[in-house]
Amino acid sequence: MIVTRKKSFEDIINALGAGSVYILGCSQCATLCRTGGEKEVLEMKDLLEQQKISVTGFFILDPACHKKNSKHLLRNELQNIEQSDHLLVLACGDGLQVVSSLFPKKHAISGTDTLFLGAEEKRGVFTKRCHLCGTCIAEEFNGLCPIGQCPKHMLNGPCGGSMNGYCEVSTDYPCIWEFILESMANRGQQKNLKQFIKPHNWKESFVCSLEE
Numbered sequence: 001m002i003v004t005r006k007k008s009f010e011d012i013i014n015a016l017g018a019g020s021v022y023i024l025g026c027s028q029c030a031t032l033c034r035t036g037g038e039k040e041v042l043e044m045k046d047l048l049e050q051q052k053i054s055v056t057g058f059f060i061l062d063p064a065c066h067k068k069n070s071k072h073l074l075r076n077e078l079q080n081i082e083q084s085d086h087l088l089v090l091a092c093g094d095g096l097q098v099v100s101s102l103f104p105k106k107h108a109i110s111g112t113d114t115l116f117l118g119a120e121e122k123r124g125v126f127t128k129r130c131h132l133c134g135t136c137i138a139e140e141f142n143g144l145c146p147i148g149q150c151p152k153h154m155l156n157g158p159c160g161g162s163m164n165g166y167c168e169v170s171t172d173y174p175c176i177w178e179f180i181l182e183s184m185a186n187r188g189q190q191k192n193l194k195q196f197i198k199p200h201n202w203k204e205s206f207v208c209s210l211e212e
C-alpha cells in the first residue's frame with residue numbers, strides 16, 4: 001500500500017487560510033493507514049467546524065487514484081464542490097493530483113504526507129518494502145529488496161556501516177542485508193553473493209504513461 005501520515009491540523013489550517021472546504025478521502029490505502037478513511041474525514045470535518053470553517057461536503061473516493069471512477073463518483077457532488085474554496089484531500093499525493101486534475105480551478109490541499117510503498121507489520125507499524133525502481137530484481141535476493149529497504153540502495157551490501165545487525169543511517173532500523181545474508185545462508189546460496197550485481201537500471205522507473 002501507499003503509506004501516508006497525517007499532516008498536523010495546524011499545518012492544514014495554515015495551508016487553507018480563509019474560505020470554505022470540501023473534504024475528500026480514499027477508501028483504500030489512506031483508509032488502511034487511518035489517514036483518510038471515513039472516520040478520519042468525519043474527524044477532520046468536526047475539527048474544521050470547531051474552528052468555524054465551513055465544510056460544504058465530503059466524499060470517500062474508491063479509490064482516489066482512479067480518475068475515471070472518481071469523476072463518476074463525484075457527479076452528484078459538483079454543486080457542493082463548486083461552493084468550496086478549497087479541496088482538502090486526505091489521500092496520497094497521487095490521489096491529490098487526480099483530484100486536482102478533475103477540478104483545476106480549485107485549490108487542492110494535501111492533508112497527508114506520502115511516505116513510501118510498504119506494508120503494515122502490526123497495527124500502526126508500517127515498513128517500506130519497495131522503491132518503485134521500475135525493474136524488479138528482488139528475486140536475486142530471495143524476495144528481499146535492498147533497493148527498497150536499504151537507505152543507500154546497496155546491491156552489493158552490506159555497506160561498512162552495518163552495526164550489530166542495524167543500519168548506520170538509523171540505528172532503529174535493521175540492516176536489510178542481515179536478512180538477505182541469513183536467507184541466502186538458509187538456502188545454501190552464499191556463493192551467489194560473490195557475484196557482483198551491476199548498478200541498477202533506473203530508466204524504467206521514469207515511465208510516465210502505460211497502456212495495457
Ligand code: SF4
Nearest residue numbers: 130131133136137145
Ligand atoms: S527491486 Fe525494485 S520493484 Fe522490486 S521490490 Fe525492489 S524497489 Fe520494488
Ligand code: SF4
Nearest residue numbers: 150159162167168175
Ligand atoms: S547498514 Fe545496511 S541497510 Fe544501512 S545503509 Fe548500510 S547496507 Fe544499507
